[in-house]
Amino acid sequence: MPFPTSDVNFDFSDSMGEVNPLLSDVLTSLLERNQKFATGLERDHRELLKTLSKGQKPTVCWIGCSDSRVPEGSVCQTYPGEIFTIRNVANQWNEKDDSAAAALTFAIEALGVEDVIIVGHTSCGGVSAAIAGASSGPPAETASSSLGRYLVPLTKHAYQIKQEATEELSPPAFVKKLTTENVKKQLENLKASEVIQRNWTTGESTLVPGKVCKKVRLHGWVHDISTGKLHDLNVSVAPPS
Numbered sequence: 001m002p003f004p005t006s007d008v009n010f011d012f013s014d015s016m017g018e019v020n021p022l023l024s025d026v027l028t029s030l031l032e033r034n035q036k037f038a039t040g041l042e043r044d045h046r047e048l049l050k051t052l053s054k055g056q057k058p059t060v061c062w063i064g065c066s067d068s069r070v071p072e073g074s075v076c077q078t079y080p081g082e083i084f085t086i087r088n089v090a091n092q093w094n095e096k097d098d099s100a101a102a103a104l105t106f107a108i109e110a111l112g113v114e115d116v117i118i119v120g121h122t123s124c125g126g127v128s129a130a131i132a133g134a135s136s137g138p139p140a141e142t143a144s145s146s147l148g149r150y151l152v153p154l155t156k157h158a159y160q161i162k163q164e165a166t167e168e169l170s171p172p173a174f175v176k177k178l179t180t181e182n183v184k185k186q187l188e189n190l191k192a193s194e195v196i197q198r199n200w201t202t203g204e205s206t207l208v209p210g211k212v213c214k215k216v217r218l219h220g221w222v223h224d225i226s227t228g229k230l231h232d233l234n235v236s237v238a239p240p241s
Contacts, residue, residue, distance in 0.1 A: 090126025109205035121223040134159035215239035
């Protein structure tokens with residue numbers, strides 16, 4: 001039997017009166033803004049809070065970049081509970097990433113998510129780093145830093161684009177090309193993943209015995225930081241009929 005999570009009463013009153021000496025002005029401001037947010041939510045959306053305290057039923061899973069400029073809740077003006085989020089550097093999908101695979105499995109097989117979106121964005125530091133790494137020749141299979149190792153697939157992709165270009169790409173053109181092609185590549189990786197293939201073939205949940213999951217659709221978007229707008233790349237993939 002699973003542990004109860006929705007009926008546990010959390011009481012933080014014993015720590016509310018204490019002043020944390022390690023809080024910076026920025027962190028203090030975040031807590032103050034949260035109090036205003038919570039007050040407004042309680043005032044205007046009390047029933048939503050009651051519903052959320054019992055569980056979540058998002059229909060969308062957002063796989064995006066960790067970049068602080070791409071907050072999906074603000075960008076899409078959603079309420080809590082609408083989007084299940086997986087974020088990492090340069091919105092990658094790597095089948096060997098157990099954290100991402102576990103999150104997506106939970107989103108699809110427990111929560112019933114129906115649409116999964118890979119979301120890239122302009123001015124991505126991961127994209128820029130991959131292009132810089134590809135400029136000196138074929139990328140190595142390994143790297144000395146965790147970030148370098150993580151970006152090996154994206155750096156290889158950048159090098160491939162550079163090699164296949166019929167004419168030399170200008171820096172802006174290279175960045176734009178890799179930004180969009182990266183979304184498409186991750187969509188292909190996602191399509192071939194174990195969790196998506198299982199969803200599209202049997203539809204069975206490995207988390208909830210006897211549950212048959214809705215077959216998900218896959219999408220690719222790019223967020224333009226300079227305008228705040230999301231752009232659909234029109235590369236959506238439907239489950240096989």
